[in-house]
Amino acid sequence: MTSSSEGVSKYIEVEDDETLAIGYYDDDDDFDTFTDGNLDCSCEDGGGFSDPLSGEVKPRILLMGLRRSGKSSIQKVVFHKMSPNETLFLESTNKICREDVSNSSFVSFQIWDFPGQIDFFDPTFDYEMIFRGTGALIFVIDSQDDYVEALSRLHLTVTRAYKVNPEINFEVFIHKVDGLSDDAKIEKQRDIHKRANDDLADAGLEKIHLSLYLTSIYDHSIFEAFSKVVQKLIPQLPTLENLLNIFISNSGIEKAFLFDVVSKIYIATDSSPVDMQTYELCCDMIDVVIDISCIYGLTEEKAGQPYDKESMAIIHLNNTTVMYLKEVTKFLALVCFLREESFERKGLIDYNFHCFKNAIQEVFDVRVKVQKNRKLLSQRRWSKQAPMESLAASTERRPIGGITCQSTIFKST
Ligand SMILES: Nc1nc2c(ncn2[C@@H]2O[C@H](COP(=O)(O)OP(=O)(O)O)[C@@H](O)[C@H]2O)c(=O)[nH]1
Numbered sequence: 001m002t003s004s005s006e007g008v009s010k011y012i013e014v015e016d017d018e019t020l021a022i023g024y025y026d027d028d029d030d031f032d033t034f035t036d037g038n039l040d041c042s043c044e045d046g047g048g049f050s051d052p053l054s055g056e057v058k059p060r061i062l063l064m065g066l067r068r069s070g071k072s073s074i075q076k077v078v079f080h081k082m083s084p085n086e087t088l089f090l091e092s093t094n095k096i097c098r099e100d101v102s103n104s105s106f107v108s109f110q111i112w113d114f115p116g117q118i119d120f121f122d123p124t125f126d127y128e129m130i131f132r133g134t135g136a137l138i139f140v141i142d143s144q145d146d147y148v149e150a151l152s153r154l155h156l157t158v159t160r161a162y163k164v165n166p167e168i169n170f171e172v173f174i175h176k177v178d179g180l181s182d183d184a185k186i187e188k189q190r191d192i193h194k195r196a197n198d199d200l201a202d203a204g205l206e207k208i209h210l211s212l213y214l215t216s217i218y219d220h221s222i223f224e225a226f227s228k229v230v231q232k233l234i235p236q237l238p239t240l241e242n243l244l245n246i247f248i249s250n251s252g253i254e255k256a257f258l259f260d261v262v263s264k265i266y267i268a269t270d271s272s273p274v275d276m277q278t279y280e281l282c283c284d285m286i287d288v289v290i291d292i293s294c295i296y297g298l299t300e301e302k303a304g305q306p307y308d309k310e311s312m313a314i315i316h317l318n319n320t321t322v323m324y325l326k327e328v329t330k331f332l333a334l335v336c337f338l339r340e341e342s343f344e345r346k347g348l349i350d351y352n353f354h355c356f357k358n359a360i361q362e363v364f365d366v367r368v369k370v371q372k373n374r375k376l377l378s379q380r381r382w383s384k385q386a387p388m389e390s391l392a393a394s395t396e397r398r399p400i401g402g403i404t405c406q407s408t409i410f411k412s413t
């Protein structure tokens with residue numbers, strides 16, 4: 001193990017950005033969620049579009065597109081562990097399915113699965129209300145089908161949504177690409193991108209940015225695409241990336257991912273590029289850990305979780321690379337790639353990991369502080385009796401300002 005005296009100490013600052021933190025998380029998502037939260041994946045039908053009075057809702061991710069394009073399959077495969085083949089038997093969706101996904105402190109949103117398409121001219125359908133609280137709109141296009149109608153629907157949906165809420169991230173999944181050759185995939189993506197952008201330009205809306213992804217439920221592409229969509233909704237993403245960068249550069253690690261174990265969405269990675277193979281290996285490693293743990297780790301007498309504080313795994317690949325998985329929180333895992341010679345300094349890596357974990361905790365603490373402060377403000381705002389002076393006083397007592405992780409010292413050799 002490398003002694004701390006040789007180490008280069010680094011202090012990192014975690015800035016709390018109040019404006020970014022606002023509006024993304026539910027009020028009742030408190031510290032418990034970080035340590036002892038429960039997976040909440042209840043499904044309900046389309047009623048209850050209205051936001052709670054507090055105005056604080058999880059960001060919405062809308063799944064839209066023509067019928068049979070694969071929307072429900074995507075949701076079932078990513079969030080319900082349905083096997084891709086089982087989606088063949090999915091019944092068509094006839095009402096909006098709303099689902100809360102609160103796997104961890106950083107992965108918290110609602111997914112709305114739409115039946116076919118919205119009829120924007122139906123007066124009983126309040127699409128303005130839906131778009132107002134939306135963080136991301138995923139438009140699914142079946143790449144194995146003729147996509148002319150899908151493109152005109154995409155244009156209509158995006159332009160309507162943009163008028164209501166210009167902050168929405170527009171994500172286009174060119175889906176079911178499993179049947180296409182690599183060349184055909186690239187060509188389809190280019191063609192759809194060009195046509196969709198031309199349509200927007202004709203309408204004078206070239207400032208709308210569409211992000212395109214090639215996806216299929218039969219490989220990891222759908223998880224990777226969803227990871228990118230979710231990351232855009234995590235206000236703390238730059239801080240998490242920064243922490244990962246510092247962690248890997250001081251530990252001799254080549255690549256690190258912070259994974260939400262339940263959904264296999266990676267919520268952050270360091271700033272080096274991600275290649276699909278590495279991501280797939282991480283997903284496989286998580287599956288191995290959970291499967292082995294479920295089969296051999298749990299006993300009937302001793303109830304427990306397949307993933308807990310003790311969870312860790314080391315896999316030596318035949319190309320002198322080591323994969324190292326460690327538990328960060330009940331729902332998050334860090335998966336690292338490093339060379340065998342770097343892994344000899346495991347003590348240093350573990351020490352730095354300990355610092356990294358503490359820093360994540362501090363980022364979360366700030367978020368909780370911001371939320372509590374906002375909850376207080378919101379309660380006061382709604383209470384007519386509350387005098388303005390006491391509101392100001394309470395804000396002063398509970399400042400939202402940034403914190404400095406002075407305790408976080410990463411070491412390197
Ligand atoms: N080949 C292929 N088929 C898919 C994929 N995703 C979904 N499907 C199939 O597409 C059909 C329609 O899916 P569904 O989720 O019901 O579509 P929805 O109407 O948009 O919700 C089902 O038979 C799925 O098995 C994919 O990635 N590849």
Ligand SMILES: [Mg+2]
Pocket residue numbers: 071072073091092093113114115116
């Ligand atoms: Mg459906």
